Amino acid sequence: MIRVLPAPRRLQMTFERFRLITGAASLVAPLLVVGLVAVLYRDAVPSIERFGAHFLVGTNWNPVTLDFGALPFIYGTVATSAIAIAIALPVGVSVGLVLAEPGARGLRGVAGTGVELLAAIPRVVYGIWALYVMAPFVFTRFEVPVSRGMSSVPLLSGSPSQTSLFTASLVLAIMILPTLSAISRDVLRAVPGGLRESAVALGATWWETTWKVILPAARAGIFGATVLALGRALGETIAVTMVIGNRPEIPVSIFSPAYTLASVIANEFAEATGSVYPAALVELGLVLILVSVAVNVAALLLVRRTVEGSR
Amino acid sequence: MRPSRNLWRRSSTAIARSLVYGLTAVAFVPLLLVLSYTVLKGLPAASHLDFYLHVERPVGIPGAGVAHAIVGSLVMVGIASLIAVPLGVLAGVYMAEFPGGWTRTVRLAADVLVGAPSIAIGLFAFALFVAPFHHFSGLAGAIALSVLMLPVVLRTTEGAVGIVPGGLRESGLALGLPRWRVTMQLMLRAAIPGVVTGALLSVARAAGETAPLLFTGFGNRFLSFNPTEPMSALPLIVYHDALTPYPSLQQQAWGAALLLVVIMLVINLVSRAVIRRQARYVAQL
Numbered sequence: 001m002i003r004v005l006p007a008p009r010r011l012q013m014t015f016e017r018f019r020l021i022t023g024a025a026s027l028v029a030p031l032l033v034v035g036l037v038a039v040l041y042r043d044a045v046p047s048i049e050r051f052g053a054h055f056l057v058g059t060n061w062n063p064v065t066l067d068f069g070a071l072p073f074i075y076g077t078v079a080t081s082a083i084a085i086a087i088a089l090p091v092g093v094s095v096g097l098v099l100a101e102p103g104a105r106g107l108r109g110v111a112g113t114g115v116e117l118l119a120a121i122p123r124v125v126y127g128i129w130a131l132y133v134m135a136p137f138v139f140t141r142f143e144v145p146v147s148r149g150m151s152s153v154p155l156l157s158g159s160p161s162q163t164s165l166f167t168a169s170l171v172l173a174i175m176i177l178p179t180l181s182a183i184s185r186d187v188l189r190a191v192p193g194g195l196r197e198s199a200v201a202l203g204a205t206w207w208e209t210t211w212k213v214i215l216p217a218a219r220a221g222i223f224g225a226t227v228l229a230l231g232r233a234l235g236e237t238i239a240v241t242m243v244i245g246n247r248p249e250i251p252v253s254i255f256s257p258a259y260t261l262a263s264v265i266a267n268e269f270a271e272a273t274g275s276v277y278p279a280a281l282v283e284l285g286l287v288l289i290l291v292s293v294a295v296n297v298a299a300l301l302l303v304r305r306t307v308e309g310s311r
Numbered sequence: 312m313r314p315s316r317n318l319w320r321r322s323s324t325a326i327a328r329s330l331v332y333g334l335t336a337v338a339f340v341p342l343l344l345v346l347s348y349t350v351l352k353g354l355p356a357a358s359h360l361d362f363y364l365h366v367e368r369p370v371g372i373p374g375a376g377v378a379h380a381i382v383g384s385l386v387m388v389g390i391a392s393l394i395a396v397p398l399g400v401l402a403g404v405y406m407a408e409f410p411g412g413w414t415r416t417v418r419l420a421a422d423v424l425v426g427a428p429s430i431a432i433g434l435f436a437f438a439l440f441v442a443p444f445h446h447f448s449g450l451a452g453a454i455a456l457s458v459l460m461l462p463v464v465l466r467t468t469e470g471a472v473g474i475v476p477g478g479l480r481e482s483g484l485a486l487g488l489p490r491w492r493v494t495m496q497l498m499l500r501a502a503i504p505g506v507v508t509g510a511l512l513s514v515a516r517a518a519g520e521t522a523p524l525l526f527t528g529f530g531n532r533f534l535s536f537n538p539t540e541p542m543s544a545l546p547l548i549v550y551h552d553a554l555t556p557y558p559s560l561q562q563q564a565w566g567a568a569l570l571l572v573v574i575m576l577v578i579n580l581v582s583r584a585v586i587r588r589q590a591r592y593v594a595q596l
Contacts, residue, residue, distance in 0.1 A: 018491035019491075020403065022399060022409075023405055023409075024401075025399075025402040025419045026402040026414070030417060030460065032461070033424060033427075036427065039438045040438070043438050045435075090334060091334045094332075094338070097331055099337075111339075114339045115338075115580065116579065118338070118443065120512075120516075120519075120549075120575050121346075121519075121523065122521075122546060122568075122572070122575065123520070124521045124546045125572055126345060127567045128349075128549055128565065131347050133344065145510065151554060154480075154584070177341075192481060198317060205321065207323055207327035210331075218393070228426065231426045233428065234383070234428070235426070235428025235429065235431070236428075237429060238522050239524035242554065244583040262430045266525055269525070269526055270518060270526050270529070281434075282438075285428075285434045288428050288431055289427060292427055292428050293428060296427075302420050
């Protein structure tokens with residue numbers, strides 16, 4: 001006779017406890033996201049109450065007269081990120097295409113390792129390299145000739161500087177490249193193989209297959225990768241702080257010094273005294289995290305839909 | 312008409328293809344440049360034994376080192392790991408075991424945390440663990456780093472447990488093992504290489520982070536093992552010393568950068584070896 005024994009009570013309890021313990025641990029990440037926003041909001045209140053919406057459009061940043069406007073930093077953050085994306089996108093998608101291509105396993109292995117290492121190098125190492133190696137080179141070989149040759153073009157004219165909006169954009173482009181490449185690879189791999197095979201069977205060349213079949217099929221995912229990289233670029237702190245020149249004004253030229261939200265916090269927060277000044281800096285952080293959460297959620301949903309939709 | 316069209320198609324695909332591969336090659340130029348310059352400029356400082364044994368000295372006095380930063384990094388990353396790894400593993404196990412709406416929320420939150428600006432995490436740790444005590448501390452730095460590490464550990468654990476073949480779970484349950492033991496002793500155990508890889512990668516990430524430490528660990532010119540005091544860290548040395556006008560300090564910054572890069576390379580190599588073992592092990596199951 002077969003009799004199914006009920007599990008002993010002790011073990012049932014343990015399963016419940018197991019679920020409870022692991023479930024409690026799973027609470028931490030969502031709580032941290034909410035906590036980050038809540039804590040920064042709490043500490044930004046003196047600044048929010050004092051400046052209101054003017055904070056976001058004011059162009060003055062004066063700790064002496066306690067007049068704070070965030071526009072130069074918002075401009076610097078958005079401009080560096082946009083230029084970085086424009087530079088890194090073609091390169092990142094190319095790397096993604098090579099990594100997602102069937103065959104050539106050895107080459108893909110090397111390229112994949114390279115992308116991982118590029119992502120793993122600490123930001124501050126990019127910073128010191130950009131400051132001492134890249135910035136002087138870019139200054140003499142690119143910024144000076146271009147600003148001289150295009151002295152009538154609005155955003156390129158003016159006297160160039162070694163530490164500038166453009167230098168920061170360039171190092172940002174390098175740092176977001178792994179994000180762009182890795183996610184492009186994932187979404188390109190998720191394109192059903194049948195599509196590629198059908199195109200090749202119809203006699204399409206490699207480029208026709210890639211440009212007219214593969215890339216359109218992965219469009220939403222690549223857009224998601226771009227937005228995700230944008231999110232990373234907006235929040236990058238250390239390397240940008242080291243090469244952007246730290247000048248709190250909206251620059252006339254992309255070769256002039258500028259400032260970003262993250263770098264002004266990095267530079268000034270430890271020395272900010274009183275109540276309004278640190279609160280203003282925390283409000284910059286609040287703006288940064290709210291934008292970052294919004295951009296990240298949007299991008300993740302886009303990428304997830306493409307990658308999971310193909311399965 | 313026809314031959315010229317074919318010629319156009321063939322040449323355009325050749326040009327486009329070489330462009331794509333060329334751009335891919337361009338992507339690795341910065342990697343090679345960063346690595347080679349760091350080795351070149353960092354070796355003079357990092358090849359002295361003093362560099363590892365002594366602490367900061369006034370500019371001009373030889374024999375300065377970064378021992379205080381090495382200790383600070385070890386202590387802060389160590390404490391951060393003690394917080395983030397157990398929490399991350401438990402949460403990751405929950406997500407692999409109980410898929411559903413809540414798990415999707417946790418996953419999204421973790422991915423958002425990975426992308427959150429690290430400077431904002433520094434402000435958060437400052438508000439909770441520095442401001443109430445009125446002084447900077449290594450502990451606050453460790454907590455900031457653990458916030459960065461947690462989502463990495465959590466996501467890799469979830470992934471590693473998720474790829475263990477379901478047959479293992481069914482075998483365990485068929486033998487009458489309670490479900491929590493199947494999870495912890497069979498599934499998690501089979502996933503250990505993946506979990507270890509995740510923990511290692513998160514340690515590498517935390518060891519290289521600067522921004523969250525600026526107003527938490529803050530930096531300390533002296534050797535300190537006490538996490539309730541301000542502590543230095545290797546990335547802080549690179550950041551602060553690189554921006555000074557003194558060549559000797561700049562050299563020290565490059566040395567610390569080299570040390571960071573070496574740590575990163577070693578952790579990556581080890582984690583690759585571990586992950587290969589996992590792949591082989593899972594293939595056997």
